[in-house]
Amino acid sequence: MRQGFFRRNATMLVVLGLIAVLGVIGWTTMGQQPFVRTTLSGLTIGALYFMVASGLTLIFGLMDVLNFAHGTMFMLGAYLGWQFYTNPTFLFGLFPLIFALLAGLVTSPILRSTFMSLKVSEKSQKSIQTVVALAGIALIVLAVRGLDILGLAKTAMVATMNMGNPLAEASAQEPLAIFWFRPVLMFIAGLLLATASARPGDRTQVVYASDKRQAWIISSSLLVLTVIATLLRESAPNAVLMWNGNLRFFAALAVGALCGAGLSAAVEVSLIRPLYVRPLYQVIVTLGLAYVLREIIQVLWDPLAYQMTRPPMFSQPGKAENILAWFSGQNLTVDVLGVTFPSYRLFIIVLGILMVIGLGVLMNYTRLGMIIRAGVQDRTMVEALGINVRKVFTIVFMLGAGLAALGGIGAAPFIPVQPNMGDAFQLQAFIVVVIGGMGSYSGAAIGALLLGLARAFGDYLALKFSLSPAIAEASTVIIMAIVLLVRPAGLFGKKE
Secondary structure, eight states, rough: OOHHHHHHHHHHHHHHHHHHHHHHHHHHHHHHHHHHHHHHHHHHHHHHHHHHHHHIIIIIIIIIOOOOTTTHHHHHHHHHHHHHOTHHHHHHHHHHHHHHHHHTTTTTTHHHHHHHTTTTOOHHHHHHHHHHHHHHHHHHHHHTTTTOOHHHHHHHHHHHHHTTTTTEEEEEEEEOOHHHHHHHHHHHHHHHHHHHHHHHTTTTTTOHHHHHHHHHHHHHHHHHHHHHHHHTTHHHHHHHHTTOOOHHHHHHHHHHHHHHHHHHHIIIIIGGGGGGGOOHHHHEEEEEEHHHHHHHHHHHHOOBOOOOOOOGTTTTTEEEHHHHHHHHHOOEEEETTTTEEEHHHHHHHHHHHHHHHHHHHHHHHHHHHHHHHHHHHHHHHHHHHHHHHHHHHHHHHHHHHHHHHHHHHHHTSOOOOOOTTHHHHHHHHHHHHHHHHHOOHHHHHHHHHHHHHHHHHHHHHHTTTTTHHHHHHHHHHHHHHHHHOOOTSSSSSSOO
């Protein structure tokens, strides 16, 4: 049994052994403090890389979807989380509209079963679908017409400039007497778009009874949330700003991840799903989507860099003597083996480790993970068992983008929040996936660790020997080239 264990994990053991040997060499040649400081910096960078690569390895590795908008989800999560933490007026102003639109959209399975029996020619089906979809889009435009979206977005920018009293700078929401028609129009627009997706008269559509039940439940729940969010638009932002800063930070993590997952679900259903058999079109569409989202971000928040303040638990003056002492003092820095290191960077490392563990448990020990792996291997067989594989792939897309968005808000107090922040991380995430092997989340973790350490030690060597910083940046590509020469499928990839 022991021999079987070593055989199954030979690559993992070799890579970890090589890292350990290089670590011993680095410790003896660099000295304790430079080595520890550089290693911790490398672990921080590696954790950030994994936050993006973990989702990309699901979407790119398991579903064969080249999603070039994945780094944009990292950026979007950072902006929305920063907005919620600094001043959530913008989000609470849009929540009623989003919930109402979703409440209409999720009725698609119900409408599909209703309209299948209609006698409509195939030519008329396409015409009706186009007209209804355009009517839904027109209602969305009417619903947001006149709404001061830019003014709502500017609340976080103003609060950043006046952190002393963000409540006084929050712009007022529209009065309920004026605002109430907007969610109504959005719900009707969602119904129209759901009708368009159902294609009245198309009897080739598949409708699952479980999908219809879930649609009723989800739509009803979203309508309730719409009413609550509409009534709390003005009071909720002030209430959130009165929360403890730590609680507001962890809520921002959840909000950023959920917003990224929700947007990715809409992208998968509307743009990616029709293109699963057209990889080149996927590249074009996701590149265009990344550009559009980046421009929208610049319109809403200007092409400026913002620095999200660290939560109180990572910003108290002083230095903790060790990690255990930090729990009582919650200091800005911690003494780690004689090195003064920012406590928030340690949090990023811990967040990356938790993501590795959580993804491993999900994929190996849950029914959803089993269905995902089975659906990738043999989609036809899984569908024959009565499982809606399209829904599973949507969940995978949501999960992947949600992880990237979570990484974005997690990184926001560490790196500047700006429109291009996701581009560099997306490139490194692709390299991580290639090094680790397509579809291997454990390979993504090892690849992110290798790249993070290589970048940190490359920066150290470039600084010490007065070399060009480009050498450190090129180190990640050099590692990828070496790995592909030795194992063309990646460290943990399987040969096709």
